[in-house]
Amino acid sequence: MLGWAITFLVIALIAGVLGFGGIAAASAGIAKIIFYVFIILFVIAMIARAVRGKPPV
Template identity: 65%
Template sequence: MLGWALTFLIVALVAAALGFTGIAGTASSIAQILFVVFLVLFLVAMIARAVRGQPPV
């Protein structure tokens, strides 16, 4: 998931550098959404692991 967010971030940066503002805006929005989803899933996994009594990695 984090890999996809980074991919869309790179696409957004390249598109912005080349002047494709519509594509850059869309790609950056997708990257932001994927990054937030990744963070939420990461936190859920950490909380679930702590509830089961296993120490954090």
């Protein structure tokens, strides 16, 4: 999922450099949403692992 966020971020940067403002804004927005979802799922996974008694890696 982090790979998708980075992909959309790169698309946003390239589109911004080339002058496609709408596409750049949309791609940046999608990248932010995917990144936040990734962070939330990562934290949930770490909490679940700690509750089961395994130390975080």
